[in-house]
Amino acid sequence: MQTPNFLTIYFISLLVAFIAVYFLSFSLSLSLYPVMATNDNSNSLTTFQDLIQENSQTNSTPNSLLDTGSQNSSVNNNGSSIVTSNNTSKNLISTEEYDKIKNCSPDTDKKPSSIEYLTFFNCGHVKSSSSSSPTAADNDDDNNNLTNQTVREFTLFIEENQSIPIASNGLTFPQSWTFNGTIPGPTMRVTEGDLVKINVINSKENNHTHSLHLHSIHPSEMDGIDGPGGFIKPGQNFTYSFTAQPYGVYPYHCHSTPIDQHINKGLYGAFIIDPKVPRQNMTEMVMLMNGYDLDYEKEGIGPSRIPTPQEFEEDYMPQEFEHGNEVYTVNGKAFDYVENPIPIHINSDYRIYLINMLEFDQVNSFHLHGNMYKYYPSGTSKDPSFVNDIVTLGQGDRGIVEFNYPYPGKYMFHSHINEFSDLGWMGLFNVIG
Ligand SMILES: [Cu+2]
Numbered sequence: 001m002q003t004p005n006f007l008t009i010y011f012i013s014l015l016v017a018f019i020a021v022y023f024l025s026f027s028l029s030l031s032l033y034p035v036m037a038t039n040d041n042s043n044s045l046t047t048f049q050d051l052i053q054e055n056s057q058t059n060s061t062p063n064s065l066l067d068t069g070s071q072n073s074s075v076n077n078n079g080s081s082i083v084t085s086n087n088t089s090k091n092l093i094s095t096e097e098y099d100k101i102k103n104c105s106p107d108t109d110k111k112p113s114s115i116e117y118l119t120f121f122n123c124g125h126v127k128s129s130s131s132s133s134p135t136a137a138d139n140d141d142d143n144n145n146l147t148n149q150t151v152r153e154f155t156l157f158i159e160e161n162q163s164i165p166i167a168s169n170g171l172t173f174p175q176s177w178t179f180n181g182t183i184p185g186p187t188m189r190v191t192e193g194d195l196v197k198i199n200v201i202n203s204k205e206n207n208h209t210h211s212l213h214l215h216s217i218h219p220s221e222m223d224g225i226d227g228p229g230g231f232i233k234p235g236q237n238f239t240y241s242f243t244a245q246p247y248g249v250y251p252y253h254c255h256s257t258p259i260d261q262h263i264n265k266g267l268y269g270a271f272i273i274d275p276k277v278p279r280q281n282m283t284e285m286v287m288l289m290n291g292y293d294l295d296y297e298k299e300g301i302g303p304s305r306i307p308t309p310q311e312f313e314e315d316y317m318p319q320e321f322e323h324g325n326e327v328y329t330v331n332g333k334a335f336d337y338v339e340n341p342i343p344i345h346i347n348s349d350y351r352i353y354l355i356n357m358l359e360f361d362q363v364n365s366f367h368l369h370g371n372m373y374k375y376y377p378s379g380t381s382k383d384p385s386f387v388n389d390i391v392t393l394g395q396g397d398r399g400i401v402e403f404n405y406p407y408p409g410k411y412m413f414h415s416h417i418n419e420f421s422d423l424g425w426m427g428l429f430n431v432i433g
Contacts, residue, residue: 093278095150095191099123101281102189102274108154111181114333115340118285121272122186124152124196149243152190154198156180158232158254160206164266166292166327167334167424173292177208177254177265183332184288184357185252185269192247192276197239204235210262211238213255214271215396218242224255231256247275249353249379249398251288258305260323260359264293268357272379279382282349282402285342289366289393289415289425290332291325291358323360327424328415334424337413341428346408352401353379356393364425365392367416368403376400390416408433 093101104123112120128150156179164173164183179185190196200212209231213224221227222242229238254267270286327334344350356364367390374384375391379400391399405411414426 095126098191098274098278099126101278103284104189108186109180112186114329114331114336117182117184117187117331118287118342119283120187120286121189121284122154123189124154127151127153149193149195150191151195151197154186154188154196156185156198156200156212158200158202158206158210158267160203160208160265162266164332166329166332168336168339171327171334173266173294175265177210177262177267179267179269183266183268184290185267187270187272187286187353188252189272189274190244191274192244194244195241196244197241199237199239200232201237202232202234206234208262209233209256210254210267211256212240212252214240214242214252215250216248216271216273217245244273246380247273249273249355249400251355251357251396251398253357261296263357264296264323264359270353270355272353275382279351280349282351283344284351284353286353286355287330287366288332288355289328289330289358289364291329291361291420291425292327293323293360294326296323325358325360325423328358328420329424330427335426337427341410341430343430343432344405346405346431346433349402349404353398354391354393354401355398356395358395361417361420363392363394363417364420365390365416366401366413368401368413369411370407370409371403371405371411373401373403376402392416405429405431407431 102121102123103119104121108122108124110116110120110122158177158179159181160175160177162176162178162181164176164178165171166173166183173183176183188198198212198214200210202210211224211230211232214222218240219242221229222240224230224240229240232238250271250273252269252271254262256262268288268290270288272286330337354366358364369389372387372389375386375388376382376384377399379398384402391401393399408431411429411431412426413429414421
């Protein structure tokens with residue numbers, strides 16, 4: 001009589017175990033399903049628009065800055081914020097879509113005025129690199145991605161003996177030297193990992209050897225110091241080729257000697273390497289701080305070489321030597337943004353790529369009135385290093401400024417070295433409610 005009972009218990013146990021396993025697997029499949037569905041969703045986020053829909057915020061105020069400064073008023077104006085910390089994500093956005101967000105100018109030959117310079121981004125002529133082959137400029141780390149590498153080609157044409165207006169009172173910088181006809185030269189903008197090719201042409205009309213020195217990481221022969229790229233003679237050209245890295249904001253300038261003369265004459269500009277995963281989307285500007293020593297040639301031998309022992313004994317330094325600037329500006333023209341205040345909107349986010357290319361003065365600074373800003377030194381991080389209303393920069397130093405005005409009205413921005421402000425480095429934001 002005990003055997004059937006044992007068998008009954010045995011079969012009931014099997015049945016219970018089977019039912020338990022069945023329900024356990026069913027509940028596991030339910031719990032796994034949302035994860036899989038989420039992954040499927042994230043995999044479909046392959047365009048910038050998808051990201052905008054996923055991350056859209058309330059900042060949709062139209063931006064009048066672009067009405068005065070940009071040829072591309074239809075882009076970089078959607079106000080949506082893109083925030084992601086997923087640095088491993090790639091191909092979230094196409095090159096074309098990213099370039100629209102960057103406000104890349106369709107006219108790479110344009111000579112922007114100082115007002116237009118604020119929002120003028122030259123992103124080069126874009127090509128796919130699927131047909132390109134590795135060059136000496138390509139680092140080994142990048143060869144893995146070479147088949148998908150975007151190629152951007154730029155041309156910088158150096159002209160001497162230019163006359164550049166530097167104030168509204170008729171003052172010009174005579175016999176200045178320019179990249180593509182403006183001081184500063186064009187803002188070149190690329191994305192980290194792009195293959196960048198910059199053809200620098202030294203006009204045959206010129207009298208001096210020039211070069212292009214870019215900050216950021218690249219091979220020695222592309223540094224503009226040594227080899228053919230360090231000495232481009234009049235009538236010659238050289239193409240600098242390298243893979244853009246790392247993301248950040250950089251100056252570029254001629255590095256021929258005497259360097260202070262070649263920079264003072266006007267051969268410099270801004271170079272932006274954007275991260276592959278975009279920064280938070282907001283209206284962007286470039287502010288390059290500079291100065292002009294208008295009578296450099298009259299001021300004797302500068303400090304661009306050390307004296308011989310005999311010269312030192314003879315007190316070789318000319319008495320009249322006093323290299324110094326008569327005019328200070330942001331973006332090339334004194335008081336331009338005082339006379340033409342930059343219209344921006346209340347409660348909207350703005351980003352400034354800030355670069356100091358001032359020669360002959362130890363430091364420069366950027367002070368914003370009525371507000372505080374986030375500051376990202378060199379733009380090499382997506383996390384701000386501090387919040388302040390003044391940043392002080394040595395020559396060649398740079399960073400990213402981000403701010404948002406809570407109150408309407410006019411607000412000054414200027415060097416807090418007030419001598420510079422009095423001599424032209426001053427501007428106004430007109431914050432519209
Ligand atoms: Cu030069």
